[in-house]
Amino acid sequence: MISSFVITGFLGVGKTTMLTNSVQHYFPDKKIAVIVNEFGDIGIDSKILTNVYSEVLEISEGCICCQLSEEFEKGVTEIIANYNPELIFVETSGASEPFPIYMSLQNLGVTVEGVICVVDAKHFSAYKENSTAKYQLGGSNIIVLNKTDLVDETEALAVENEIREIKDKYNIKNTMTGKPIFNHYVIHRAQHGLVNKEVFEGVYRLEEVLKFAEDFSHHDHTSKDSLGQKVVYLKNDSYFADVDAVLQNMPLSIYRVKGVVKVKDVPQAIVVNYAFGDVTFEELDVYEGKSLLILIGENIEADVQELCRKFEILSLPRFTLKS
Ligand SMILES: Nc1nc2c(ncn2[C@@H]2O[C@H](COP(=O)(O)OP(=O)(O)OP(=O)(O)O)[C@@H](O)[C@H]2O)c(=O)[nH]1
Ligand SMILES: [Mg+2]
Structure with a gap:
């Protein structure tokens, strides 16, 4: 069984930094494939990531949660066939939502261990009103408060409180039952994307939610933001x-x-x-x-x-x- 993590979070919060710092640090011996979808049609992240990982698939031009699910699924299938990774990390663009990607991975038989939403502790107030940013929090079960080196304890706590409020409001729900799809979530703190190892150990592994997936209505963020x-x-x-x-x-x-x-x-x-x-x-x-x-x-x-x-x-x- 191949495992995966989805890494989401608004533009510039530190997703790629987490991939280059934490992931490599914790899995030196694993065969890791990285899939990166960037906002914009030229992949800078993939240039950075190919210095660190041997298998990097770049899916550019468009948003994998809206227009590119077919290309994404084809890419995942190819990377599995050609490289046979033990672990796949998907960095979504700062402008996409994680849940459709989670569903695609599940449909392909890849276990999703966690959906990680990286938050910028210093600049959160500058982007928190963006609707995609809210849905990114709502669609994840592990929240990483990054860039804590740039704020003091009071500011960090204030952001954590705001995160909890948004999470409660935007937590994705089964449209039939109205119940949250992810029952629990945790907030971890990080500097330069370096998180506690348990984030990747599967302790927060998501339950099978495939049966609810069809009920999920994808919010049309491209026209709003x-x-x-x-x-x-x-x-x-x-x-x-x-x-x-x-x-x-x-x-x-x-x-x-x-x-x-x-x-x-x-x-x-x-x-x-x-x-x-x-x-x-x-x-x-x-x-x-x-x-x-x-x-x-x-x-x-x-x-x-x-x-x-x-x-x-x-x-x-x-x-x-x-x-
Ligand atoms: N001070 C500080 N800077 C950080 C930290 N994490 C990341 N950065 C910086 O933030 C900038 C953006 O980091 P990236 O990892 O590229 O962010 P990203 O979320 O992948 O960005 P996009 O893919 O464009 O959405 C870079 O200049 C990083 O060096 C941190 O914890 N502290
Ligand atoms: Mg990036």
Whole structure:
């Protein structure tokens, strides 16, 4: 029997960080396959994750909980046939709900040990009103309060209380009986995605809920949440300080930036990771592609136009593929 975990949580909360830190730490000898669905059509996470795991399947362009369940199920079937993993981790995009993915895995005969929702302790108030964020909490049974290094105990407790309120309200229910599908949930704390081992030990294993699954109505979040993404390229003769200046001047309505850039004064390519004003940089050993940034936000068209006007090093792709 193949086991799996679904990792959900809003944009930039630390899902990939958990996969690179905790998972590898706890399962050094297991055959692990990772499936990652990113918001946006260029997979930065899969580039990071392939440095850590040998089997990484990237499902891009669209949301696996809405449009891509067929592609997702095909991908899982292929990864099982070709690699025969003992454990599968699915990182859902920050804009998708976990429950449909849970159902797909179950339909394929893969045991779901837990649905983990990662929460950003520092930036929770900035995104908690987003309806997808609420349904992500409602559809999970293990909640990881991450980035606790950035808040004090009072703030952490306040977020935990808010999580409990939302969880009670949005806990997914059987539409026939009105009873919650997941009876219990736990909240763990983490820094840089490093959680207590019991999160992955199956102690919170979900009961079989397949019989309820047909009654679950998927909420149409794509039309309600106006998140959009845009890619910008970086000119070849840019310096690190130029990139930093762009990030320092991000409008508030852009809350996630990911990308890989090559600059003149750093020998290796740099992975840029920006979430709600905080930014980290990491070096990437192998990268042959273009220097690019993916920006995600609520007023994305206008914001990106403005950024490109302000910063000469940025340019928009000349062609965009219509989806
Ligand atoms: N200070 C701090 N930063 C963190 C922590 N966990 C993650 N980060 C940083 O947060 C940023 C986003 O982390 P990711 O792991 O890429 O987040 P994600 O949820 O996978 O993001 P998406 O896939 O784009 O939705 C990165 O810059 C991380 O280095 C943490 O516990 N503390
Ligand atoms: Mg990620």
